[in-house]
Amino acid sequence: MKENPYQPYIATIEDTWFETVGDRAVKTFKVTLDDEEARKNWSHRPGQCAMVGRLGIGESMFCISCSPTEGDFLRFSVMRAGKNTQGLHEQEVGDKITVRGPYGNSFPLEDWKGKHILTIGGGIGQAPLRPIVEYVKANLDQYAGLTMIYGARTSGDLCFKNEFEEMAKRDDIAAHLTIDIEEEGWDYNVGFVPSMLMDVGPSPDNTIAITCGPPIMIKFVLENLKKLNFADEQIFTTLENRMKCGFGKCGRCNVGNMYVCKDGPVFSYAILKNIPEASA
Amino acid sequence: MDNMKLPKEKVGDFLAKLGKEKFRVPQQMEGSSKFAPLNGESNADFTLSNTTVPPKSIFYPQTETLYRYNVGETAMEAPGEVDEMIIMGIRPCDARALSTVDKLFTWDPVDPYYKSRRDKATMVGLACQEPRTNCFCTSVGGGPASTEGLDILMTDLGDSYLFQVLTEKGEKICQEAGDILVKSDDSDVQAAEKLHNDAAQKIVRGIDSQDIPEKLPQLWESEIWKKVSDPCLGCGACTFLCPTCHCFDIQDEVEGLEGRRCRVWDSCMFKEYTLHTSGHNPRPSRRERTRNRINHKYSYFVDKFGVIACVGCGRCINLCPVNIDILNILSQVKEAL
Numbered sequence: 001m002k003e004n005p006y007q008p009y010i011a012t013i014e015d016t017w018f019e020t021v022g023d024r025a026v027k028t029f030k031v032t033l034d035d036e037e038a039r040k041n042w043s044h045r046p047g048q049c050a051m052v053g054r055l056g057i058g059e060s061m062f063c064i065s066c067s068p069t070e071g072d073f074l075r076f077s078v079m080r081a082g083k084n085t086q087g088l089h090e091q092e093v094g095d096k097i098t099v100r101g102p103y104g105n106s107f108p109l110e111d112w113k114g115k116h117i118l119t120i121g122g123g124i125g126q127a128p129l130r131p132i133v134e135y136v137k138a139n140l141d142q143y144a145g146l147t148m149i150y151g152a153r154t155s156g157d158l159c160f161k162n163e164f165e166e167m168a169k170r171d172d173i174a175a176h177l178t179i180d181i182e183e184e185g186w187d188y189n190v191g192f193v194p195s196m197l198m199d200v201g202p203s204p205d206n207t208i209a210i211t212c213g214p215p216i217m218i219k220f221v222l223e224n225l226k227k228l229n230f231a232d233e234q235i236f237t238t239l240e241n242r243m244k245c246g247f248g249k250c251g252r253c254n255v256g257n258m259y260v261c262k263d264g265p266v267f268s269y270a271i272l273k274n275i276p277e278a279s280a
Numbered sequence: 281m282d283n284m285k286l287p288k289e290k291v292g293d294f295l296a297k298l299g300k301e302k303f304r305v306p307q308q309m310e311g312s313s314k315f316a317p318l319n320g321e322s323n324a325d326f327t328l329s330n331t332t333v334p335p336k337s338i339f340y341p342q343t344e345t346l347y348r349y350n351v352g353e354t355a356m357e358a359p360g361e362v363d364e365m366i367i368m369g370i371r372p373c374d375a376r377a378l379s380t381v382d383k384l385f386t387w388d389p390v391d392p393y394y395k396s397r398r399d400k401a402t403m404v405g406l407a408c409q410e411p412r413t414n415c416f417c418t419s420v421g422g423g424p425a426s427t428e429g430l431d432i433l434m435t436d437l438g439d440s441y442l443f444q445v446l447t448e449k450g451e452k453i454c455q456e457a458g459d460i461l462v463k464s465d466d467s468d469v470q471a472a473e474k475l476h477n478d479a480a481q482k483i484v485r486g487i488d489s490q491d492i493p494e495k496l497p498q499l500w501e502s503e504i505w506k507k508v509s510d511p512c513l514g515c516g517a518c519t520f521l522c523p524t525c526h527c528f529d530i531q532d533e534v535e536g537l538e539g540r541r542c543r544v545w546d547s548c549m550f551k552e553y554t555l556h557t558s559g560h561n562p563r564p565s566r567r568e569r570t571r572n573r574i575n576h577k578y579s580y581f582v583d584k585f586g587v588i589a590c591v592g593c594g595r596c597i598n599l600c601p602v603n604i605d606i607l608n609i610l611s612q613v614k615e616a617l
Contacts, residue, residue: 005389006346006530006541010354034354056351056539058532060557081557096354215560241562242554244530244543247389251527252546252553254572255562257580276500277562277572 005247008051008059008098010034011074013091019077019159026124026159027089028065028077031097042102044068046109046131047238047266050101051246052076057087059098061243061261065127067134074099077127077159103246104265107132107236112208116144120221122193122213123152126159128238128265129212133167140172144206151178151193155186176200194220197228204230211237222269235269239278281451283469284443284461286434291324291441294460298366298453304338306331306369315367326369326436329412330593334523335367335374336381339397342520346393346530348540356541362397366453368404368434373417373591375405375429377523383585384526402449405430406441409475411483414594416607419486422591425476435472442472487610489578489588495617496579500571504612509570511602516547518596518604519573524589527553548572574609 011031019026033039044050044064053059060082066075080089091097109132117136119129129148136146148167152158158177167175168188178189178196189196194217202209209230211221218237225235241253241260248262256275258264272278286294295303295318304315305324314333318324347356382398385391408415408424417423427433431450434441442464445451454461499505519525529546532539546553549570554563563569581589590606597605 004358004392006393006543007356007358055349055354055356055541056532056534059530085557240556242556244528244546248387249385249391249526249528250530250543250546251548251576254576254580256575257583 005100006245008053008100009038011097011099013093013095013097014073016091016093019161020157022156024079024081025089026077026079028075028159029088029091029097030066030073030075031099032073033099034096039072042074044074044102045106046135047106047128048102048104049246049261049265050074050076050099050103051243052078052088053084053098054087054091054096055098058084059100060084061103061240061246063128063131063238063265064102065130067131067138069135069138077124077130079124101246103261105263107210107238107266109135113139113142114144114206116147116202116205116207118147118202118207118209119149120193120197120209120211120213121148121150122217123157124159125211125213125217126150127212129210130160130163132210137167137173145173147174147176147200147202149176149178149193149196149200151180151189151191151196153180155179155183174200192220193217194224197221197224202228204228204234207234209235211235232270232273233268236266237269237272238265239267239272240265281445281454283445283464284454284457285437285440285464285468286443286457286461287440290460294457295324297458297460298456302364302366304335304365304367315370324369326406328369329408329410329415330371330374330595332521332595332599334377334521334593334595335370336377336523336526338365338367339378339401340381340385340394340526340528343542343544344393346541346543348538351534351537351539362400365397365401366404367401369406370403370430371408371593372405372424372426372428372430372433373415373422373593374523375403376417376422376426377591377593378403379429380524380581380585380587380589380591381526383587384581387585402432402453403430404432404434404443404450404453407433407435407472407476407479409436409479411479412594412598414485414597414605414607415483415592416485416487416594417592418480418483419489420588420590420592423476424479424483425472435475437468437471437475442468444469444472485594485607487607487614489610492578492610492613493582493588495613496575499613499616502616504609504616505567505571508604508609508612509566512549512566512570512604513602514549514551514566514569515601516549517599517601518606519547519549520545521595521599523591523593523595524577548576570609574606574613578610578613 015030244250253260312332315335385394431447
């Protein structure tokens with residue numbers, strides 16, 4: 001953390017591409033911090049977030065969508081939704097953006113060693129799950145297994161599709177892709193993510209389930225995980241709220257007595273079910 | 281260090297000796313009152329009770345530049361070091377409020393803007409002798425002569441102010457003032473103590489706040505939140521003028537090619553405060569926003585930092601345009617269970 005936590009690093013866009021197109025397009029940015037010292041000192045863990053923006057426009061909180069095991073860079077997958085994200089979408093390779101962080105807690109992947117990891121994602125909700133997938137893939141011998149369930153409304157709404165198609169070909173990990181509505185030329189599953197979860201029917205034995213997606217999807221995924229006999233302590237998710245500082249000062253991101261930016265964004269269902277405001 | 285006295289006719293000399301530019305003092309301004317530097321024309325008014333704008337604005341201004349930049353460039357320049365300050369005439373509740381907010385701003389990571397001003401400030405408090413009708417400091421751990429967060433406590437003895445020196449910072453001020461201050465004796469302290477006790481007796485409103493933090497979580501779905509927030513206009517006065525409210529927004533301001541990123545006071549009573557870009561709002565109505573305001577002060581802050589984030593200054597009651605009264609809300613909380 002820098003001495004002045006409000007002052008961001010300058011980062012250069014090394015690569016950028018669209019994951020999805022349309023009015024709520026998702027664009028991924030691969031960036032590196034300009035300052036060598038900052039690059040050396042930066043370390044993030046899967047699940048952490050960063051404030052990303054541009055001087056003169058503003059900044060917003062995004063999850064870091066890459067694992068540190070991938071290399072000396074950062075990735076952010078940004079859905080166009082407002083002024084700042086529109087400003088970011090206009091940026092191309094070589095352009096400068098601001099980054100500060102990393103913020104928040106992380107998925108306890110060290111504690112989960114020896115366990116089977118199950119990710120259940122929907123739409124842009126796969127972005128915070130991607131670092132888990134990459135981290136476990138890079139250390140596959142230390143985990144009991146990796147199962148991914150990922151869905152979106154249409155094939156055009158799926159993020160990281162190429163990566164999933166590569167993983168679907170592997171026999172040492174299980175990748176299940178699904179879309180809500182039948183499409184011509186679609187070779188994978190059709191159906192909502194919660195029903196896909198029941199079709200896959202994972203055993204709760206020695207397994208950790210992590211889910212992220214639209215609130216309605218999370219609601220039914222939680223119900224179905226309970227039907228599959230997952231204990232509250234085996235279920236994790238990551239929350240988002242409007243944020244301005246990222247480190248517990250500006251006040252607004254609290255759910256009950258927890259700040260999402262500092263006490264979260266990663267919470268176990270065992271904790272969340274006791275915070276009535278978390279259901280909002 | 282021994283207690284000292286500042287004769288009232290020497291207040292001007294005291295300010296001049298220590299350096300007028302260092303002082304932030306209560307002043308009447310444009311129909312309201314606030315702490316401000318002394319300039320040629322202005323005068324300290326130590327007869328005011330609480331200033332309309334709490335002295336948090338000295339440490340955490342309503343609008344503050346975090347750094348400046350030129351649009352299209354990458355260099356950022358943060359404002360320079362702040363000078364030493366003497367905050368003279370701060371009321372005990374407002375000093376306690378700053379001690380409370382310190383816990384948040386020094387929670388890892390430390391907020392460098394707030395902290396540097398706090399480090400540079402000497403707090404010379406002024407004991408209350410005429411509490412206002414809606415003061416309730418004694419219900420939340422304070423009192424009209426509370427010394428928490430102060431370096432010196434002043435008490436108005438009529439012809440002079442008694443200076444009870446509480447810290448090394450306070451001692452330094454007294455040493456610098458030299459023979460402008462005169463020695464006090466035991467009778468002065470006894471007189472001050474009597475005034476302090478009399479003032480505490482004059483506080484007419486109050487509540488037993490002890491059980492509120494444990495009751496609030498049980499009242500999440502209670503009908504009281506709708507009831508107490510119905511008259512609310514959402515103006516935010518209760519939070520802007522609260523000495524412990526600290527929430528802020530961060531905004532970029534650009535004029536031509538010159539830009540600055542600044543932070544500005546914000547209020548949890550505003551709809552936009554929690555509004556997501558998607559349009560989803562976790563606190564969509566005043567019911568949820570009022571519930572959060574009360575829970576933050578009397579439950580969440582207690583969970584995090586061990587103290588109630590309310591010092592009983594009464595501003596939110598005095599300044600609410602529709603007479604929403606936090607003591608009334610709190611008594612409903614107590615009665616609901």
